[in-house]
Amino acid sequence: MSEVQVTEKKHLNFINGEWTGVELGSFDVINPATGKVIANVPKSGKKETDEAVEAAHTAYQSWSKLASTERSQYIRKVAEIMHANKEELAKIMTLEMGKPLAESRGEVIYAASFLEWYAEEARRVYGRTIPGKSANNRIQVVRQPVGVVAAITPWNFPAAMITRKLGPALAAGCTIVIKPAESTPLTAMKLMEYCEEAGIPNGVVNLLTGNPGEIGEAFMSNPKVRKVTFTGSTAVGKQLIRQSADTVKNISLELGGHAPLIIFEDADIEKAVQGAIASKFRNAGQTCICVNRIYVQSSVYDKFITAFKEAVSRLKVGNGLNDGVDIGPMINKAGYEKVEKHVQDAVSKGAEVVIGGRGEIINENVCYYQPTILKDVSADMVVMNEETFGPVVPIQRFETDEEVIEYANNSPYGLAAYFYTENVTRGTKIMESLDFGIVGWNDALPSTAQAPFGGMKESGIGREGGIEGIEPYLETKYVSLGL
Template structure:
């Protein structure tokens, strides 16, 4: 763990980090708890006055050095990521590059935190709006994007003048450890960035009880997000929450079939289907239903399953046995209720303990099936036929989630009509990979609060202060 500029925790108990592709232990990490979190919060609080008073240009210098170091260490970071959570190595390299863009973007955004001069209603007053960093930030990151989710939170927080305590997932903490090593190399002052690993409940308790933590930024399940909302109420802590999704992918008759198939593959099977914005419900209009199924299944059958360290691998392991059980349950429930298996549907457990599920396509699904009601978080593509715009809009919106949606049509009028009626924070139109550092990422309904990335991303770490000056 990295607290107040020092690597600590060598005397604590440890927990193992296991490669889900092989079952092998790839590292051990200190099992910290309430006390260590409290120490990290104290260090961040002590560092806050000087860091917040540094100029935006001074903060940007540290961020730019950090950005450079991430790119210089891309291969080590990518391999670490693949070893601890199974992501195919080519995707891990892409994630490292993506993670670096958040640091670069917010290094520049730090210089664009503008206040306002408001016209006064009387002659002897001058009205100003100032922007101030919110304070100590606790960043809680998920296992599935251990680099990008960390930089997407750290980047704007540090750029705004906040200090940070990072709590990575215990499934994939090693990438965070490496990134904090790079922060140290970049020369961030002591206490500005801190890392605690270990018990989520104990560390979370320290974060939620400590009044010095003014802001929580979390990516994870909606269930945990709701718990954080309840726990934050006593102190009215600021929250940014990027929570669960259940993304619909709508393919109309007039879609470019090749574009649609390629985009659905890219979205659905990225990170073995373990992403919050991956397509979970695929709706295909009746006129191209069979032709889409044929072309899509052919493409899915070309995907290579295996250990993520293989350069040719497209589908790595699931993160753990609970994830495998969930995927199996969703598939079996759909088949029991009348869906047909087009391809896949098999689990693979290798002798070393690797956890795999073949990329799977189901047809003739409907909303009575769990796979169309709950986020699967696995390589399963359920496909349902629809007839009209009105029908598919109702199906797409019939969920408590509202993170991402996808629409495939060559008709601009149709695309505009449909997207205006979709209750989702992110929409890909003929695009299966809409994420970027410069755009506002976040959801509607139970998919979260706030936006990350873009110029909105830094606002989440700033307070607005109105100043009325009598002259």
């Protein structure tokens, strides 16, 4: 893709059905695989944010009253357009965030699945009738949309993290203003084009790019924004919680993780290796639920490492648009430097590099890191205590089930955890003991539209996906009628 200008329709804000922002300053969107500027997008602030919120607030008056069957048809149409344009959207995603094209295609399908699911759930927003307190009393419980939603999304899944919020919001009858990550706004803008093509009424779906602090503060201070949904770091999530207090906003947060993978002596080692590869190295390890630390029982420790090393050695690093590439670039230099710091700390404290352990900074905007296995790690190493967000796997041995549960749960995070065992009794006890919102038992890729996604402890508030995913977008009204 050649360099494009901000005057192109698809690289502008989308507010009240219009593509705006030509007059604003702009910032560059850079391909992390080449360092080339692929677009310039508007540098919006409070004024534009308030305009988008006002548009959503006005549109809410009619959208919230639309029949659920009609909202369902609009949502389903956007999903159909996504499928029809899978290659276009996947290429944009790879260009702006670097993941291999095959992964981007998979994300398009995954992202569309949330729209398909919530197109159906729009029809299933049920209330209920409760027996009255007297013969002349009737009680009803009514579910209504919460109002205008502000959605702040991350760079690592630029399509799915939007549709996972957009689908239930529209299904519930809410309108929405989306602020995508600065690194990956182009996928979001393309989704807005699809919403426009689907005929969604003006103001129902809005998007703007710009200063994250200024836009976020404008969201939080505006009383017309009744709900904020955010996926990102725990530090920012805590800040949003504090800011939400002044207007008592409904808030949903999907925050950081530090996922353990436990491999027991009775595990299917081949299956465990395949799962570890799929989870850890997807998106170059830049995912919130990817395996971040592995614990292997001593009796199969060497066997697992040998098989794992062999599988990792076949992974190819490079530009995500090239055939056969399994791991793309780091999103930026800061991400690369964090990975390097974690590896160096581990090695200095006695860990051994089994494979990888090095990277390459091609220039300020292009960094690659080799898939890396560290063995003989210990609990005092940074890599075992912080989310690495890169293609590095530290492996620690353990002896007993009780010991490894203590290791796994010893974290402020509780988003996802994984384990491999063929023993149903052991697996049931382990599953019940893990303090994580998502648990993969012999399954390292558990995410799906029909299941509730979210974490415990400092990994967030609320759930996305499943029947639970629409709940945060609904208010409960209790009506007591005297006859």
